[in-house]
Amino acid sequence: MYSQQVIDHFNNPRNQGHMENPDGVGKVGNPVCGDVMYIYIKVKDDVIRDISWETMGCAAAIATSSMISELAKGKTLEEAERITRGDVACALEGLPPVKMHCSNLAADGLQKAIEDYRKRRGMA
Numbered sequence: 001m002y003s004q005q006v007i008d009h010f011n012n013p014r015n016q017g018h019m020e021n022p023d024g025v026g027k028v029g030n031p032v033c034g035d036v037m038y039i040y041i042k043v044k045d046d047v048i049r050d051i052s053w054e055t056m057g058c059a060a061a062i063a064t065s066s067m068i069s070e071l072a073k074g075k076t077l078e079e080a081e082r083i084t085r086g087d088v089a090c091a092l093e094g095l096p097p098v099k100m101h102c103s104n105l106a107a108d109g110l111q112k113a114i115e116d117y118r119k120r121r122g123m124a
């Protein structure tokens with residue numbers, strides 16, 4: 001039921017793990033299943049220099065966390081803010097409709113991490 005891209009990112013997750021002293025953290029929960037995701041970012045000159053994540057969730061949630069970390073790394077905050085839930089699903093060559101709610105976590109988590117960064121800087 002999963003695309004090759006989803007299976008690949010699930011089996012070989014990119015940028016997975018905790019980050020010490022992040023500049024921003026986004027925490028999101030999936031109300032449907034109770035799973036939780038954290039996205040950590042380090043920002044320099046308005047660019048996401050580093051990103052990592054911890055996801056207690058299903059294969060779709062892990063694959064989308066991995067994919068969004070690749071999509072967002074090296075992007076400016078403005079560019080990263082424009083990454084949508086659909087972009088992530090599309091980069092993973094689609095997700096089963098029943099899993100769309102899981103995949104939404106990653107895009108929401110990234111937005112929250114950026115929001116947190118701006119708050120910490122007194123920019124929000």
Ligand code: FES
Pocket residue numbers: 030033034035056057058059060061102
């Ligand atoms: Fe919980 Fe997918 S079932 S994140």
